[in-house]
Ligand SMILES: Nc1ncnc2c1ncn2[C@@H]1O[C@H](COP(=O)(O)OP(=O)(O)O)[C@@H](O)[C@H]1O
């Protein structure tokens with residue numbers, strides 16, 4: 001694959017040119033406050049180089065999953081403020097995505113200025129399945145940077161999405177991979193080409209349908225597949241136990257049953273879980289064995305016995321990839337599973353394993369436990385993107401950068 005890089009663009013010269021940068025600034029928020037700025041910090045090197053070289057930088061990014069219309073709770077305003085601090089420059093925030101305010105601000109940029117567009121997913125065309133609709137939005141983005149503009153794809157966490165600001169726009173402008181995308185790919189290439197056994201993958205989190213879809217391709221490649229978090233309950237249900245009001249992907253129960261039949265020796269599921277009477281930090285909790293299941297409440301963490309078992313397999317792994325918290329770690333009562341898994345991976349890393357933690361919330365979790373970034377071999381900004389790469393799938397946001405030279 002031949003991809004032009006940021007270095008190539010800087011060598012061509014960007015002074016006075018409009019450069020559209022797709023970053024992944026999808027950071028976790030609590031009461032409007034950023035709880036982990038990892039993705040913002042990771043976007044800084046590419047942006048700084050472009051600004052120092054005199055580009056007029058326009059950044060586009062998403063926050064959460066709004067339903068194609070403005071949602072004040074998912075405005076990028078807190079992100080613009082934090083990015084200003086990290087860059088040491090004023091980051092203007094447009095009041096819209098590609099509307100009159102964005103256009104006026106883009107026209108007003110001078111060399112070395114930076115503008116952040118409002119949450120791109122406020123525009124329904126961003127995630128449309130209809131290519132013509134996505135192309136219309138991509139064209140509006142191109143208009144903001146002008147005819148001699150360029151596109152830098154730096155949002156690694158979103159390169160697995162065939163979306164207007166990730167994929168379609170790259171067909172319309174000279175396009176380059178940013179430094180973050182290049183760094184992340186280097187690490188993932190190492191995991192896939194220099195994989196030392198035992199190779200363990202740990203999956204959890206709440207994006208259940210996305211992640212169940214990767215297991216089929218991943219299971220034959222790994223020695224151990226540890227499954228916790230919201231992911232686990234569809235498997236537990238497939239084993240025949242009730243799971244109360246836990247996260248459940250009904251239409252995947254049969255698939256999970258089939259996966260267990262074929263990869264039962266590789267897949268490790270929790271045998272106990274922490275059940276809460278409500279989704280709240282002060283919920284009443286109990287431990288349920290998954291062989292019995294539970295009819296009331298919801299499973300919000302793996303149980304203590306499962307933490308021990310998972311930790312034992314992970315401590316002896318030589319390659320580990322982890323995406324998705326084991327429980328609702330944001331509430332202290334449900335953080336023990338994620339903390340236990342994190343500590344086991346740290347111990348394996350200290351013993352020489354190559355470990356990668358990926359995903360916005362997974363990275364936030366390990367930092368919230370006070371574990372140093374260098375306790376792991378790499379903390380990736382992409383969870384789903386990394387998983388799809390490890391699965392061997394073509395990532396649209398990368399494939400579109402291929403110049404086939
Ligand atoms: N059992 C569970 N029930 C509901 N939510 C869960 C459960 N376990 C984990 N989560 C939630 O999953 C979220 C992270 O999921 P996800 O976005 O898939 O991870 P990442 O961002 O690391 O890729 C966290 O906010 C966490 O609270």
Ligand SMILES: O=C(OP(=O)(O)O)[C@H](O)COP(=O)(O)O
Pocket residue numbers: 024026064065157158161207358359360361381382383384385
């Ligand atoms: O948070 C993200 O992915 P992740 O949870 O897999 O790390 C990315 O910003 C992509 O978001 P999306 O899964 O809503 O497309």
